[in-house]
Amino acid sequence: MTRTIRIGSGGIGAGDRVEPGVTLANSGFVDYMGYDCLAERTLALAQVRKVADPSAGYDERLPKILQLMAGFIGSGGRIAGNFGAANVDAAGSVTADQLRSLGLGGTRIGLIHGDDVLDAVKAADCELPERGCRISDVSDRLISAHAYIGAGPVAACFDDGAQFVIGGRIADPSVWVGAICHALGWPLDDWDRVATATLVGHLLEGGIGRRPGADVSLPLGYPLATVTEDGAVEISKLPGTGGPLNVPMAKLSLAHEIHDPTRYLTPDVVADVAGVWFEQRGDDRVRVHGATGSAPTDTYRVLVGLDLGWKVVGEVSFGGPGCVERARRQADEMRKLLANYADVVDETRYDIHGVDALFEDAYQGGYPADCRLRVASRVLTRDAADEIADVYWRLYGQGGGGVTRMIDRNIGVTPALLPRNAVDIEHEVISA
Numbered sequence: 001m002t003r004t005i006r007i008g009s010g011g012i013g014a015g016d017r018v019e020p021g022v023t024l025a026n027s028g029f030v031d032y033m034g035y036d037c038l039a040e041r042t043l044a045l046a047q048v049r050k051v052a053d054p055s056a057g058y059d060e061r062l063p064k065i066l067q068l069m070a071g072f073i074g075s076g077g078r079i080a081g082n083f084g085a086a087n088v089d090a091a092g093s094v095t096a097d098q099l100r101s102l103g104l105g106g107t108r109i110g111l112i113h114g115d116d117v118l119d120a121v122k123a124a125d126c127e128l129p130e131r132g133c134r135i136s137d138v139s140d141r142l143i144s145a146h147a148y149i150g151a152g153p154v155a156a157c158f159d160d161g162a163q164f165v166i167g168g169r170i171a172d173p174s175v176w177v178g179a180i181c182h183a184l185g186w187p188l189d190d191w192d193r194v195a196t197a198t199l200v201g202h203l204l205e206g207g208i209g210r211r212p213g214a215d216v217s218l219p220l221g222y223p224l225a226t227v228t229e230d231g232a233v234e235i236s237k238l239p240g241t242g243g244p245l246n247v248p249m250a251k252l253s254l255a256h257e258i259h260d261p262t263r264y265l266t267p268d269v270v271a272d273v274a275g276v277w278f279e280q281r282g283d284d285r286v287r288v289h290g291a292t293g294s295a296p297t298d299t300y301r302v303l304v305g306l307d308l309g310w311k312v313v314g315e316v317s318f319g320g321p322g323c324v325e326r327a328r329r330q331a332d333e334m335r336k337l338l339a340n341y342a343d344v345v346d347e348t349r350y351d352i353h354g355v356d357a358l359f360e361d362a363y364q365g366g367y368p369a370d371c372r373l374r375v376a377s378r379v380l381t382r383d384a385a386d387e388i389a390d391v392y393w394r395l396y397g398q399g400g401g402g403v404t405r406m407i408d409r410n411i412g413v414t415p416a417l418l419p420r421n422a423v424d425i426e427h428e429v430i431s432a
Helices: 019-025 040-052 062-068 070-074 088-101 118-124 135-141 152-159 174-184 191-205 247-255 323-341 382-395
Strands: 004-011 032-035 078-081 108-113 142-147 164-166 224-228 233-236 270-272 277-282 285-289 292-294 299-319 345-353 370-379 401-419 426-431
Touching: 004 019, 004 078, 004 174, 004 191, 019 032, 019 062, 032 174, 032 191, 040 142, 040 299, 040 401, 062 070, 062 088, 078 152, 078 174, 088 108, 088 164, 088 426, 108 152, 118 135, 118 142, 118 401, 135 142, 135 299, 142 401, 152 164, 152 174, 152 426, 174 191, 174 224, 191 224, 191 233, 191 247, 191 270, 191 285, 191 292, 247 277, 247 285, 299 323, 299 382, 323 345, 323 370, 323 382, 370 382, 382 401
Parallel strands: 004 032, 032 078, 078 164, 108 164
Antiparallel strands: 004 224, 108 426, 142 299, 224 233, 233 285, 270 292, 277 285, 299 370, 299 401, 345 370
C-alpha cells in the first residue's frame, strides 16, 4: 500500500489564531499538524522575556494550544512546531505538566536544541552585512543569535516516537518537511524528495487559503496537504470554510519570501521551484508538482538580535478640508522641536497614514476625508524615551486630536552566516 501523510497548518506566526488549526486537527482529515510560530522580531522579543524571567521565552499560546489539541493528541495525532522560541526547555516543562493535567501522561515529547548560537557567532566574529560591521563592533548591544535549523531533528524526534515536537528557530517550512520525510520514509539527502516536502511546507506556512478574497461570513480555513510516497501532492482545506484555495492563490503563496525561484535556500535543500505547476482538481483542491533540489549550502542563516534602545511613537488625527496640509505643518513643527534633542534622538520618521505611509510619493490617491500623522523616534535610553514622549504632547495643534503615545523596547534583527560545523544540533525525547 502506498504510504500517505495528511498534514495541516496550525498557524504561521506567534499572533496567529489558534481555533482554525484546532478545527482542522479535530476534523479527522489530518494525522499531523505543523506550526510555524516565529517571525524575525518575535524571536528577539522572546529572548527579552527570557532575560526578565528565565522560565519564559517560549510561545505564550502553548498552554492554550495544548488544551485545545488534547483530543487530537489523545487520538494519536502528531504535532511539530517551533513553539520553544528562545526557551525550548521551559516549553518542554510546560508541555509535560499540561499533558499530565489533561490525562495524557506518558505522551512522548521531542525537544530540539542547538539553534541558540550566540557563543558561536561571537567566537567567529561573524559579519553583519546589513549593518556593515562585525559582531565585535556591536557586542554591547547583542541580545541573541539563532540559526535557522532544518528538518533532520524533527524527523528524528518522530522516528523516536515523539508525538509533540518542540524546537526553537526551526526554519519555516522545515517543521512540515521533518514530518513528511518521517512519515513517508524519504531520506533527508534525496534532494528532489526533500524539495517536494519543502514546497509543501512553504505553501502551508504561506497561508494559502487565507489570502485576500476570503468569504468573511464563513469560518477561516487553514490549509492541509495530502502527500504520497511517490511525490504526489494535493493542497486543500476543510469544506465549508472561508478563504479561496485555487491556482491563482497557490501561485501567490508560492511566490512569497522567495527571491530566486531557481535557488530557494533552506537548511534542508536548495530548492528549484521555477518549474512548479498547479492544477485545479476540484473545489478548494489544487495539485502541485515540479520542485527539484540540490544539496544545501555549507552555512546556516543566523538571526542576530540587537538592543537598539527604545522607540517612542506618537499619533494624532486630522479631519475635513485641509487635513493633509495641517498634518504636514504639524510634522514640520515636530521636526523643529525634536531638533533640540539631537543628542539623544538617533532617528525620527514621519508618516501620514492614508497619504504617504506606505508608498511615500510613488502612489497618489484621492484627497482623504481624514488622515493620521505618526511620528516615531529611536533613542538609546529609557530616560531619553520618557523625555521625548513628553515632547510628543505637542502633537496637539493645527486642529488635530486624538493624540496617543507609546514607549517600547526597540529590538533590531539582522542576518549573518555561520558554518554548519559550528552548530551542534541535538534532540531528546521525554515522557509527560
